[in-house]
Amino acid sequence: MSLIYFSLLLLMSGFAYVLARGRAAEGARGATFHSRPAYHGLLAGAIVALPMFAVFAIGSFLTGFAAERQALAALDPALVADPLRRGAALRQIADLAAGRPVAGDLSALTAAVETWRSVRQIAIAAIYALGLASGVAGLLFALRRIAPDFKARNRFERLVSIFLMLCAGIAVLTTVGIVFSVVFETFRFFQRVSPVEFLTGTHWSPQTAIRADQGGSSGAFGIVPLLTGTLLISTIAMLVAGPIGLFAAIYMAEYASPRFRAIAKPVLEILAGIPTVVLGFFAALTIAPLIRVTGQALGLDVASESALAAGLVMGMMIIPFVSSLSDDVITAVPQSLRDGSLGLGATKSETIKRVILPAALPGIVSAFMLAISRAVGETMIVVMAAGLAANLTFNPLDAVTTFTVQIKTILVGDQEFDSAKTLAAFALGFVLFFFTLTLNVIALAIIRKYREQYD
Amino acid sequence: MNETANPPATPETSEGPRAKITARNVNVHYGDKHALKDVSVDVPEKGVMAFIGPSGCGKSTFLRCINRMNDTIPICRVTGDLRMDGRDIYEPGLDPVLLRARVGMVFQKPNPFPKSIYENVAYGPRLHGLARDRTELDEIVLGALKKASLFDEVKDRLKDSGTSLSGGQQQRLCIARAIAVRPEVILMDEPCSALDPIATAKIEELIDELRSNFTIVIVTHSMQQAARVSQRTAFFHLGKLIEDGVTDQIFMNPRQELTRNYITGRFG
Numbered sequence: 001m002s003l004i005y006f007s008l009l010l011l012m013s014g015f016a017y018v019l020a021r022g023r024a025a026e027g028a029r030g031a032t033f034h035s036r037p038a039y040h041g042l043l044a045g046a047i048v049a050l051p052m053f054a055v056f057a058i059g060s061f062l063t064g065f066a067a068e069r070q071a072l073a074a075l076d077p078a079l080v081a082d083p084l085r086r087g088a089a090l091r092q093i094a095d096l097a098a099g100r101p102v103a104g105d106l107s108a109l110t111a112a113v114e115t116w117r118s119v120r121q122i123a124i125a126a127i128y129a130l131g132l133a134s135g136v137a138g139l140l141f142a143l144r145r146i147a148p149d150f151k152a153r154n155r156f157e158r159l160v161s162i163f164l165m166l167c168a169g170i171a172v173l174t175t176v177g178i179v180f181s182v183v184f185e186t187f188r189f190f191q192r193v194s195p196v197e198f199l200t201g202t203h204w205s206p207q208t209a210i211r212a213d214q215g216g217s218s219g220a221f222g223i224v225p226l227l228t229g230t231l232l233i234s235t236i237a238m239l240v241a242g243p244i245g246l247f248a249a250i251y252m253a254e255y256a257s258p259r260f261r262a263i264a265k266p267v268l269e270i271l272a273g274i275p276t277v278v279l280g281f282f283a284a285l286t287i288a289p290l291i292r293v294t295g296q297a298l299g300l301d302v303a304s305e306s307a308l309a310a311g312l313v314m315g316m317m318i319i320p321f322v323s324s325l326s327d328d329v330i331t332a333v334p335q336s337l338r339d340g341s342l343g344l345g346a347t348k349s350e351t352i353k354r355v356i357l358p359a360a361l362p363g364i365v366s367a368f369m370l371a372i373s374r375a376v377g378e379t380m381i382v383v384m385a386a387g388l389a390a391n392l393t394f395n396p397l398d399a400v401t402t403f404t405v406q407i408k409t410i411l412v413g414d415q416e417f418d419s420a421k422t423l424a425a426f427a428l429g430f431v432l433f434f435f436t437l438t439l440n441v442i443a444l445a446i447i448r449k450y451r452e453q454y455d
Numbered sequence: 456m457n458e459t460a461n462p463p464a465t466p467e468t469s470e471g472p473r474a475k476i477t478a479r480n481v482n483v484h485y486g487d488k489h490a491l492k493d494v495s496v497d498v499p500e501k502g503v504m505a506f507i508g509p510s511g512c513g514k515s516t517f518l519r520c521i522n523r524m525n526d527t528i529p530i531c532r533v534t535g536d537l538r539m540d541g542r543d544i545y546e547p548g549l550d551p552v553l554l555r556a557r558v559g560m561v562f563q564k565p566n567p568f569p570k571s572i573y574e575n576v577a578y579g580p581r582l583h584g585l586a587r588d589r590t591e592l593d594e595i596v597l598g599a600l601k602k603a604s605l606f607d608e609v610k611d612r613l614k615d616s617g618t619s620l621s622g623g624q625q626q627r628l629c630i631a632r633a634i635a636v637r638p639e640v641i642l643m644d645e646p647c648s649a650l651d652p653i654a655t656a657k658i659e660e661l662i663d664e665l666r667s668n669f670t671i672v673i674v675t676h677s678m679q680q681a682a683r684v685s686q687r688t689a690f691f692h693l694g695k696l697i698e699d700g701v702t703d704q705i706f707m708n709p710r711q712e713l714t715r716n717y718i719t720g721r722f723g
Contacts, residue, residue, distance in 0.1 A: 026542065042557065139530065145487075231684040245689075295614070334566070336564055336566035337561060337565065337566055337568060339527075339560075339562060340567075340629065340632075341560065341568070341578070342524065342527060343522065343524060343555055343559065343560035343562070343577040343633075344553075344555065344556070344559065344560075344578060344582065344632065344633065344636055345552050345553065345556030345557075345579065345582060345583060345636060346552070346582050347552050347554040347579075350582060353576070354582075355568050355578075358568075358569070359568070359569050412692075
């Protein structure tokens with residue numbers, strides 16, 4: 001039904017465009033028009049499309065609402081009083097009305113299904129009627145306004161800017177919404193488990209808290225082991241990606257021939273495009289056994305899942321981040337600074353060390369920050385290669401776990417959404433979010449400072 | 456340049472002081488483009504020589520041959536004989552890095568490093584180990600700033616960023632930076648083209664003061680500037696050196712028709 005409605009909407013809107021443009025073009029032969037005919041057309045199209053769309057959006061919402069209300073009125077009041085059974089009944093009614101097969105005894109629902117159907121039919125007819133009427137009204141209204149001094153261009157551009165603003169608003173509102181939902185659930189978690197215990201406890205074992213009476217008293221919600229695990233793996237990753245990425249960037253930006261650059265850059269970007277789950281089984285099946293075998297040869301006790309394996313592969317994952325962002329900032333250092341340094345008798349490497357890197361340093365630092373926040377937020381590699389054991393250790397050969405892995409572990413499978421265990425996932429998410437947000441804010445502040453230098 | 460067998464490009468050279476830089480049949484190609492054609496010219500020691508000519512005439516290209524800055528452009532090829540103090544600038548054994556310590560350069564757009572004013576000037580001396588300790592370095596830096604007539608304006612804020620100065624001050628900082636390495640030759644590639652008239656006047660004054668100690672080669676678009684600051688002038692056109700000589704003679708009484716047309720503003 002919506003497909004037909006929207007085809008109709010497009011058709012009428014297009015018709016309005018052609019008609020209004022034609023009118024304006026015709027009129028422009030006799031008089032000087034403020035706006036070019038196309039703008040009159042575009043405005044007319046918008047004046048037709050917008051009310052029709054509004055009728056559809058509001059109408060659909062009201063239809064669902066009214067159908068549900070009427071159908072419930074036709075049901076047994078005892079059934080309506082129980083929220084679980086009411087929900088199930090509504091789903092069955094919708095399925096029956098749509099002709100999908102439904103199992104079970106449905107005789108009690110027949111009357112409700114009938115009501116549901118008839119309400120919807122009436123409502124849909126009303127939407128079509130209202131929609132068409134508003135479209136035609138819009139068209140007539142738009143055609144009447146075509147005049148030499150009518151500022152159709154300004155009006156249309158105003159509409160476009162409102163549309164753009166709405167899109168930006170949706171992005172912002174989504175962010176705000178997610179933050180609020182996480183904050184709200186975190187707050188609920190802290191009603192059960194004290195924040196002090198959460199932030200300073202050294203034992204993490206949410207599984208013991210499935211039963212409500214064990215909740216906070218079990219002491220199982222200390223995030224310190226997760227924090228050390230996250231830091232350990234991220235540190236290993238940055239030890240790999242930092243130097244390799246930076247040196248690769250210096251080579252690419254300053255020394256590599258254009259031909260090498262043309263090949264190497266895309267290849268690096270492919271590395272950035274490898275799904276982390278693929279890197280994860282690479283870590284678990286190739287790197288981790290390699291480390292274990294090497295460790296055993298050296299007489300070391302290595303867990304089969306180790307922070308080192310996860311950290312190394314995560315480092316590989318973020319090399320392209322560091323190198324590509326650093327390459328950009330190094331290339332952005334003005335050629336005039338290179339010339340100035342070379343002109344004073346500096347060699348190429350002296351120029352890079354003393355002028356280019358210091359000038360690019362803020363950008364490089366922020367590239368590192370963004371890479372770290374990527375590493376901290378990474379899940380799949382750690383799940384596969386570092387294990388789930390919340391060990392409080394700084395030994396890279398032990399199994400450790402991270403915030404992200406614990407969130408995933410807690411929320412996989414069926415969960416009730418009011419236990420401390422499940423809510424802990426939101427609290428962890430909040431900590432993680434706070435962490436990466438801080439890193440990003442610092443990175444952006446540094447970038448902004450850096451920009452001011454050359455403008 | 457006493458032992459050269461080639462005759463001087465123009466008779467006037469013999470009147471002036473000893474030639475610091477001599478070019479004989481210098482050609483420059485950028486890929487397929489023949490940018491500089493058989494240029495032969497003498498740059499006398501101590502004094503200012505101006506290169507003038509319309510855009511794309513090769514004057515900057517020639518300037519950048521003298522300190523081998525063209526080496527940084529992969530497709531650029533320089534042939535011919537270019538000597539400083541009789542030594543071939545392009546001989547294989549010569550390290551361009553050492554050459555550039557003797558031949559300083561000031562660029563069209565002021566390009567101070569994003570470091571403090573002090574560090575900008577100390578950059579070259581540090582590179583070449585010209586100072587044994589901090590006191591010596593201070594001496595070199597402050598001396599260079601004084602010679603560049605910048606010291607009085609920045610003495611209270613040597614720690615401020617070099618990029619915080621005004622355009623004219625930045626350019627004088629770049630000149631101070633070049634002087635601090637104690638070069639013999641200073642190349643200036645349109646040093647005033649990004650500056651306002653007052654800043655330009657200060658730079659011109661400075662160039663005039665520096666000429667007793669340095670050999671200065673300046674590329675300029677402004678004929679008035681060439682007339683004001685230089686003692687010798689060379690006129691380039693379409694990659695060729697058309698005429699060179701004493702500045703007054705070039706401007707008052709050019710030998711070539713092309714030079715006269717350019718100077719009187721008939722093209723360019």
